[in-house]
Amino acid sequence: MAQPLFAFARIRLYRDIDLELKLSLILAAVILAFLSWKFIEKPFRSRTLIARKSMFIFVFAAFSATTLLGLVGHHYDKEITYLRYAGNPARAKTYIALEKARETSPVFIRTNRFSDGECKFSVENLSDEIAYKLSSCRKKYSSGILVIGDSHATNLYHSLVRNTENSKDYHFLVGITKNGCHLPTEDLNCQYKEVLRFVTENNDVFSRIIYEKAGHLMLLNSSKRDRMRDSSFRSDLFRVDEKIVDGVVSYLKNLSEQVPVVWFGPRLEPLIGDGELFHETCESDFILSDNHKMVFTALDEYLEPRVSALDEITYISQMQSYQFEFPRDYGSCNGLLWMDKSHFSTLGERFFGQRYNLLRNDVFIQPK
Numbered sequence: 001m002a003q004p005l006f007a008f009a010r011i012r013l014y015r016d017i018d019l020e021l022k023l024s025l026i027l028a029a030v031i032l033a034f035l036s037w038k039f040i041e042k043p044f045r046s047r048t049l050i051a052r053k054s055m056f057i058f059v060f061a062a063f064s065a066t067t068l069l070g071l072v073g074h075h076y077d078k079e080i081t082y083l084r085y086a087g088n089p090a091r092a093k094t095y096i097a098l099e100k101a102r103e104t105s106p107v108f109i110r111t112n113r114f115s116d117g118e119c120k121f122s123v124e125n126l127s128d129e130i131a132y133k134l135s136s137c138r139k140k141y142s143s144g145i146l147v148i149g150d151s152h153a154t155n156l157y158h159s160l161v162r163n164t165e166n167s168k169d170y171h172f173l174v175g176i177t178k179n180g181c182h183l184p185t186e187d188l189n190c191q192y193k194e195v196l197r198f199v200t201e202n203n204d205v206f207s208r209i210i211y212e213k214a215g216h217l218m219l220l221n222s223s224k225r226d227r228m229r230d231s232s233f234r235s236d237l238f239r240v241d242e243k244i245v246d247g248v249v250s251y252l253k254n255l256s257e258q259v260p261v262v263w264f265g266p267r268l269e270p271l272i273g274d275g276e277l278f279h280e281t282c283e284s285d286f287i288l289s290d291n292h293k294m295v296f297t298a299l300d301e302y303l304e305p306r307v308s309a310l311d312e313i314t315y316i317s318q319m320q321s322y323q324f325e326f327p328r329d330y331g332s333c334n335g336l337l338w339m340d341k342s343h344f345s346t347l348g349e350r351f352f353g354q355r356y357n358l359l360r361n362d363v364f365i366q367p368k
Contacts, residue, residue, distance in 0.1 A: 090281040093333050097282045098274070101336040101345035106158050107151045107179065108339060112346075114161050114175075119144065122157050122175035126194040130176075134198070134205050137172050143207040144172025145359070146259075148195055153177040153212040155344045156264060159353035162346075170359065182217050184247025196255055203258040208364055211252060212318075214342060215266025215299055218244050226341075228292040229271055235291040240302045249307065256312035262363060263307055265317045268296045268324040269342035282336065285327035314363045321356040 106112040106122065115121035119137035123130055137144060147157040157175030164170040181190035199206065216225045219238045227233050252261050272286055280286065300319045307315035322329075329352075331337035337348035344352060358364075 090283055091278055094278055094282040097331075097333050097336050098277065098339070101331075101339040101347070104346040105339050105343070106346075107154050107343045113154075114158055119172040119174070120161060120170070122154065122161075122177065124176070124178040125189075125191050126176055126198055131198055131202075134174065135202060137174075138202075138205045141172040143204060144174060145170070145364070146195075146206045146209045147173075147175040147177060147212075148191065148209060149177050149212040150182050150214055150217075151177070151179040151343060152214045152267065153210075154179070155349055156210065156212045156358075158346070159344065159349040160359060162350045163353040163357060164359065182213060183251050184244065192251060196251070196258075199255065199258045206259050208262055209255060209259050210262045210264055210358070211248075212264045213248060213266065214269075215296055216269055216342065218248075218266065218299060218303075219295065225269075226271060226273070228289075228295060229276065231289075233289065233291050235294045235298070238295045240299055245303065245306065249310070249313070252313050253310065256310075260314070260363075261312065262314045262316060262361075263303075264358060265300050265303055265315060265319060266296060267318045267322065267342070268293060270326060270330060270338060271341045272330070272338070273341055282331075282333040286330045288326045316358065316361060316363075321358070322352050323355070 102108045104112055106114065110124070113122040119133075119141055134144075147153055147160065149156070154175065154177040157173075157177060160170075160173060161175075164173065176191045176195055178191055181187065181192070183192060185192065199209070216222045218241055219225070220241045221238055222241070224237070227237070252263060255261050268288070270286065270288060271292070297319060300317055304315050304317055307313050329337060331345070331347070335347045336345050337351055339345040339348075
């Protein structure tokens with residue numbers, strides 16, 4: 001009985017629950033448990049009060065009604081959510097802003113991935129058809145640039161594309177990125193083994209390979225990352241997971257034996273979920289605590305010397321390149337720069353890419 005109360009309290013308050021409220025919820029749970037036992041559980045267990053047939057009919061009717069409501073809610077999810085906030089203009093505006101941030105996102109909706117019909121395109125895996133296309137692009141435009149990684153790399157690829165739309169220098173720019181595919185991995189459904197095999201056999205197709213990985217996945221206790229938004233958060237709970245980093249470095253070293261590799265370091269993740277966004281609304285100034293920022297700064301400061309010591313891999317700090325500063329870099333009701341806790345919106349991809357043009361860095365050789 002206590003767990004649902006705590007769960008709904010967290011949804012309503014979106015952050016940590018103080019001691020006074022915890023004690024109140026525990027007391028409420030005890031009272032509700034007693035009332036539930038006396039007026040629901042005990043009568044239902046008595047065969048003299050409720051016949052078996054009546055019980056079956058009641059359970060079947062309740063199950064049918066719940067299923068129907070679930071199907072209706074799933075089908076009309078957007079409409080129901082909007083109606084929920086329609087009476088509150090600030091939250092309705094927030095809902096519209098969030099929907100706009102997500103409806104064009106290539107991370108949120110895979111059909112939004114970019115393709116110019118030629119040699120600038122984004123895919124999840126390297127198939128034989130894609131391999132043939134890459135070889136054809138090499139013949140047409142000389143060597144190209146490849147972006148690989150997880151969903152953060154999908155953001156990165158589309159940031160590069162959106163900021164080179166009018167450039168004649170980048171005709172061959174490809175992203176092979178997939179949500180949930182994080183190095184190190186043995187998952188054959190991920191793209192990394194096929195990419196390594198392809199560049200080993202065709203090391204002249206790309207002049208540079210760019211890699212990005214979500215920062216929180218290189219931290220111990222990463223599953224508890226939302227605690228960074230708590231006022232009682234301690235940064236020492238989230239140390240660098242050196243084993244994960246070593247796995248990433250191992251793969252990138254193998255890749256760099258064939259093609260020069262650039263690791264674009266992790267971003268500062270605001271970790272502002274839907275609950276907090278709707279509670280505060282898009283009109284609010286979202287600020288990150290110093291401890292929150294310290295976690296990602298420490299990760300970046302660990303990675304930079306670790307990777308820079310390797311001749312084969314160039315490390316470029318995304319933290320230093322973009323100089324994240326909140327609330328400035330969260331956006332507003334006129335346009336959110338983030339579409340969830342750690343991914344840029346389409347507007348954010350363009351916005352941050354304009355602040356720092358990665359492809360203009362000296363380590364890149366401009367394709368001819």
